[in-house]
Amino acid sequence: ARRVNLPPAPRPDGPWDSTEVTQPGEGRVDLGGIFVPGVEGMELRVEVAGDAIVAATVVLRDSAIQLQAFAAPKKEGIWGEVRDEIAAGITQQGGIIDEVEGPLGWELRAQVPVQLPDGTGGVQLVRFVGVDGP
Template sequence: MVFSRGRGRGRHSRDEQAELDTNEAAAALEPSVGPYDVTVAPAGVRRLDLGSLQIPAIEGVEVRVQANPEGVIQQVVLANRGSALQLGVFAAPRSADIWDEVRAEIAESLRRDGATVQEVAGEYGPELIAHVRTPDGHTDLRFVGVDGPRWMVRGLYQGPAATQPEAAGPLADVLHGLVVDRGQDAKPVREPLPLRLPREVAEQAGRPPEAGTR
C-alpha cells in the first residue's frame, strides 16, 4: 500500500486514487446481467461459440441452428418446455441506440398485417407483445431488444413465454448470459452480425469450419 506524504496514513496517493476511480467507473459500466459485450463477459462459463453470439449452456434448453447450403447460419432458436426464443444480433452505431427505432418499425409492420400490438414494460425496457394471425390460427409473440456497444440483440419469444415472462425460465437465463462479439470491422447499421457453425458441428456436417465466418 502506498500512502501520500504529509497527509496522514491511510490516504491513497493521487495515482492510486485515480486507478481506483477508473476501476470503479469500469465496474459501474458492467451490466449485472447480459447480454454482455465480449469485453466484459464473465469468465469460466461454458458457451456455444457461434461467432458473433456465444450462447451459455443452460440445462433443459435445446439450441436449434438453421444454416444455408453454404453453411452460413440464418436462424438461431432456443427451445424449452413449449416456449421458444429466436435470437438475432445486429450492428449499431457507436453514438446511439437503435431499439426504439427498430421497435417502432416492427410494430408498424405488424399492424399493417392485421396484428394487435401492445407495448409493455419489460426487464430490459419497452417490449412488444403482438397477437398475430397465422395459417394455423392466432398466436402471440413478444419482441425484446437490448442495445449494447455498437450492437443490438433482438429476441422473439413464442409460446407461453410470449405472454407470461415468468414462463421464459431457462430461456431468460440464456439471454442473461448471452455474449456478443461485435468485432472491430465497420458494418452498416442494422446489418446482421455474421454467425458461424462451431468447428466440430461444421466438420460433422461436412462443411469447412470457416464457412460463414466474419
C-alpha cells in the first residue's frame, strides 16, 4: 500500500519544539533533547550511554512510555525511515505490525513476542508514535 504524507495535525497538548513555548523548562524535566512535563505520581527512568541520556521512560500507574529524540536533517524528517526499521525488526522477531493513521500522523501498533514469567510465550502490545520536528 502506498503511504501518503499526512499534514501536521494541530497539537494543543504537544509535543512541541522548544521554539514553540516561552519557557520550555518550566514544570518540565530537562533531559537534553527532550523536556518531560512533571506529573504527580509519575516515575522517570533514564537510559544513559556514556555522558548522554539516550532515552527516558515515564511510568504512571499501569502504563509506561519510552521517549527518545533522534537527530535529523533540518529539511526533512526521519520518522518514516525509523518506522520502517522498527517494523522490520519486529517482523523478524515474529511480531505483527499494523501501520495506522493516529492523532500525530502515521504510527505503528505492534504485537511483540515475549516470554512470560512462567516461561510460556505471549505478546506485548506496543504503540510507536513519531513526530518530526520543525
